[in-house]
Amino acid sequence: MELEADCGRCSGLCCVAPAFARSADFAIDKPARTPCPNLAVSVPGQPAPCTIHAELPERGFPGCVTFDCFGAGQRVTAWADWRAAPDEAFEAFDVMRALHEVLWYLAEPVDALAAERAALAERVEALGPEADVGAVRGEAGELFGRTSELARGPEARSMARADLVGKDLRRRRLADVSLRGALLMGADLRGVDLGRADLLGADLRGADLRGASLRSTLFLTNPQVTSARGDATTSLPGRVHRPGAWASS
Numbered sequence: 001m002e003l004e005a006d007c008g009r010c011s012g013l014c015c016v017a018p019a020f021a022r023s024a025d026f027a028i029d030k031p032a033r034t035p036c037p038n039l040a041v042s043v044p045g046q047p048a049p050c051t052i053h054a055e056l057p058e059r060g061f062p063g064c065v066t067f068d069c070f071g072a073g074q075r076v077t078a079w080a081d082w083r084a085a086p087d088e089a090f091e092a093f094d095v096m097r098a099l100h101e102v103l104w105y106l107a108e109p110v111d112a113l114a115a116e117r118a119a120l121a122e123r124v125e126a127l128g129p130e131a132d133v134g135a136v137r138g139e140a141g142e143l144f145g146r147t148s149e150l151a152r153g154p155e156a157r158s159m160a161r162a163d164l165v166g167k168d169l170r171r172r173r174l175a176d177v178s179l180r181g182a183l184l185m186g187a188d189l190r191g192v193d194l195g196r197a198d199l200l201g202a203d204l205r206g207a208d209l210r211g212a213s214l215r216s217t218l219f220l221t222n223p224q225v226t227s228a229r230g231d232a233t234t235s236l237p238g239r240v241h242r243p244g245a246w247a248s249s
Contacts, residue, residue, distance in 0.1 A: 001125050002071040003104050004222075010073035011081050012048030013093045015039040020063060027060025033090055044084040066205075066227040069093075070100035092129035099124055099131060102140045105200065105219050109239070112150035116143060148198040148218055152176045156196075180219075204228040214240075 016039065019032035028037070035041055038052045038061075050056070056064045076096050082089035106121040120143060124136060149156070158178040166186040175195040182202045191211040200219035209230040214220060215237055222241055230246045 001100075001103055001121075002075065003100055003107065004071050005069050006071070006074045007049070008047055009077065010047065010069075011044070011077045011083060011089075012039050012041070012050070013073045013076060013082060013089065014067055014069055015048070015050060015064075016082055017090050017093050018067075023063075025061070025063030025066075033086065041083065044081040048083075062227075066223045068221065068223045069097050070104050072096040072100040075100070095129045095131055095133055098133045099127055099136065102136055104221065105144055106140065107239075108147065108219055109237070110147065110151050110218065113143065113147045117147065144200060144219065148178060148180070148200070151218060152178065152196050152198065160198075199224065209234045 012035070015036045017033060019034075020026040020030050022029050030036055035048075036050075038050055038059075040049050040051050042048055050064070052059045052061070056062065072093060076089055076092045080089040080092055082093075103121055103124055106117045106124065108117070120140060124140075127136070153176060156176040156178065158180075159174075159182055160178045161181040161183075162179070163183050164187050165183050168188040169192060170188055170190055172192070174189075174197050175193045176197065178198040179202045180198050180200045184202055184204050184207045186206040186208075188208050189212050190208050193213045195213060195216040196218060198218045199214075202224065204224045205227040207228045209225075209228050211231070211233045213235045214225075215235040217237060220237055220240055225236065225240055226243050230243070232247055234242075234246060236242055
């Protein structure tokens, strides 16, 4: 199952299906199921490229850079192009993106409960747009919680959903800590060891990760990394891509 976006095989679903409001992340308001004006809408069966893709942050669309469909876009486009079958495509995209995100977390490369996660992944992969997303997320979420506890150890601390916005965390011990759902926007994490920290749902927008060790973190995604600040000395898990801007920092 492909869990990475391939825009060259997609009809631009992420540029049409979601609504977004004028903010620091988006330069304009856009209603749901309405093409972004920067989308080059072409004929069904052909890609629909973004005309400002190379300069999205500079043009006021950093939110687009941090969005990830986890491969659902090209999968849905293969059977339902929104330009020819909008209702079918949009409804399928909402469900399949959610399922692909669950699959990303299920594929976490950690030994704890690996067999259980693989079994659930096999069942989720077989689901289609009619799936009950809430039920899937509920079952998966319980499994993610048990996986995290086992991987981090019985003495591991929890700072889940903590408000750490703008905090200087350079002297805090965060390895093995659950930071699930924590607010880390603008936090100073330079040089911090985040080994086996659970980052599922943590908001890392603007967090300073220069020199930080995230190689063994749990449930880290590409959008989280893209929204943060790092450099060539920031270590990342093998399946998480290093943003191009980090290499030259």
